[in-house]
Amino acid sequence: MxxxxxxxxxxxxxxxxxxxxxxxxxxxxxxxxxxxxxxxxxxxxxxxxxxxxxxxxxxxxxxxxxxxxxxxxxxxxxxxxxxxAPAPRVPTLLDEGRVPAVRWDLRTGGAVSAHFPHREWAGAYQRALRGVGRAELDYPPLSGVRPLREELARYLGRVRGVRTTPEEIMVVQGFAHGLALLCSALPRLGIATVAVEDPGLVRQHRFVREAGLPTVPVPVDGEGIDVRALARSGARAVLLTPFHQFPTGVTLSERRRAELVDWARRTDGYLIEDDYDGDFWLARRPHPLALQRMAPDRVVYAGTASKALAPVLRLGWLAAPQPLLAALERVRGERDLGAEGLTQLACAELLRSGALDRHLRRLRARYRGRREALGQAVQRYLPGTAVIGADAGLHAYLRLPPHTDESLLVAGALRHSVLVRGGREFVTLDRRPPPALVVGYAGLPTTALVDALRELGRVWAGQPHGRRVAARSA
Missing domain, CATH: 1.10.10.10 (Winged helix-like DNA-binding domain superfamily/Winged helix DNA-binding domain)
Structure with a gap:
């Protein structure tokens, strides 16, 4: 040897x-x-x-x-x-790659898995494992195991108002996998361009382009995506986040919802609804239902277990209209042999037993407290800053006072061990929106979140405009 x-x-x-x-x-x-x-x-x-x-x-x-x-x-x-150990390379504030060691990380997509329900998941997995036979240990169906699709149809209808059946659901390995399948299926229906929200998740837009479909950015305002601009884009499919727009936090208005459905029917197009944080409505009023329920024949509803449970499960789902679902199944048959079955069966058991509902109830209470603490800290330490959008999801959009130098604030925050992203990082159109910060609050305890906002306030107050506003507030 x-x-x-x-x-x-x-x-x-x-x-x-x-x-x-x-x-x-x-x-x-x-x-x-x-x-x-x-x-x-x-x-x-x-x-x-x-x-x-x-x-x-x-x-x-x-x-x-x-x-x-x-x-x-x-x-x-x-x-x-x-x-x-080799020295780390110079970091950026992107989601990819290494980041500097900081005391407070306020980026979105924080450590939601810190609250993973270990005991409930272990119990669900054991119960699922005890029930498997020879058939369940064979290759899973391309669209996912039947028990999970049945439970998802019940759950999504009950909590999000989705109108679907087990036969119209495809289980995928996370949203990125589902989006890749969609990018291959849409051209088979004659759709060659995808419109995207701007501002939006730039990394996701790049993913669509790398999958072979050009993207057209469409501006977002206080009601959601601009449907008139969408109509001018020439696209026949649009990827959007109607529940809690990323990053602005805006909820798509009823008027825009109706306009979108009308646009999709007129153009023979499709709306791809990314319900990435739809489990987390934190406001104390009724939550908006899925856009999909208005037009199941024109909307692809996409969700995942990444924020409710943990990204490591690589578990997501698409509820798609039949023509598009058939194209998705053909694409998938050419690419893979389906998602891992035992995890699907465990998730079905978690849904069936009500354990997921109880887990999400606990999470919503925890995140509601953090969201409220964040709002109070913003008022105290960043005077003149507004928290935009609905009380929902796992991040907040902070619109800073006019004339604040956003890039200077982000850089200064990093020097003070606060890692946060500016709103302009998510814009691709040739425009300069008001200065803003996009703050994720899922990964920090409440006390640390308040400490981070206090430190941000110190950095902001040290800027010329911040000193003037602070003086007037005093």
Missing amino acids: VWLASVGVSRDSELPLTSQIQLAVKREISEGVLRPGTRLPSSRALADDLRVSRSVVVEAYGQLIAEGYLEAVQGSGTRVAGHL
Whole structure:
């Protein structure tokens, strides 16, 4: 057996054998082949492998330990030193890649999985596992296991007003997977362009383009997407977030809903409803129902378990009109063999037992408290700032006072260990909306959230306009 494949010696070299081993190990560490914490073979094993005296390896290891390249851990052998981890690259404020170590992370998509219902999920999984037979252990149906589709049809109808049947639901591996399937199915129905909200989730828009469909940005105002601008775009499909628009938090008005349905029918088009946080209506008044219920023949309803449970489950669903569902099934049959079945059965059991309802009730109470604390902290520490949109979801859109330098505030916040994104990061059209911050509050306890807003207020008050507003408020 070769114990350390990248290290070798040559007796024809002018360098001593010990030096050759040292140089080889240093090279492999510097090039990232030998990672921090990697356990090296014992001196005896490496000596046998290289056909050298054990004392040669002992001397080489000793020198590498003295120079800080290796560390000897009693009972655990010799390892590459942990402090040699590569320095992180310069971070950005995007959702992808590494981010700087900060005290307060206010980006959206925070650690919702911190509240994962471990006990309830384990119980649901065990009950589902006890009930599986040979058929359930075979390849799952392309559209998902029947029990989950039945429970989803009941649940979505009950809590979101979705008009669907188990036969019209496809279980997917998260929204990105469902969107990729849609991007391949739409051209088969003659639809070659997708309109998107602006501002919106830029990463999602890029995903659509990379899947082969051009996107057309359409502006959003206080009522939601501008349907007149959508009609001028020439698109016949639009991706939108009517419950709680991302990032502005606006709920699509009844007037715009009717206009959208009329547009879809006139153009023979489709509305793709991304109900990404529809489980979290936090206001103390009735919540808006799904857009899909107004036109099941023209709306694709998309939801996931990522925010209600955890992203790691990779579990989502599409409720689609029959022509589009048939195209989705054909596309999927060409690409994969369906989503993992046992997780689907466990989720069906979680829905059937009412455990998901109870879990979401607890989450809504927790997030309602954070949302209220955020609003109070904004009034106190960011005077003149308005929280825009509905009390819903897991983020808030803070419209800053006019003349605030948004980019300067974001950069200053980072220097004070607060990681937050500005509203203009989500805009693609050639316009400059009022300065704003997009604040996620799911990943921080209430006290930490208030502390982060206090620190943001200090940074804002240090700007020229902030000093003037603070002086007037005093």
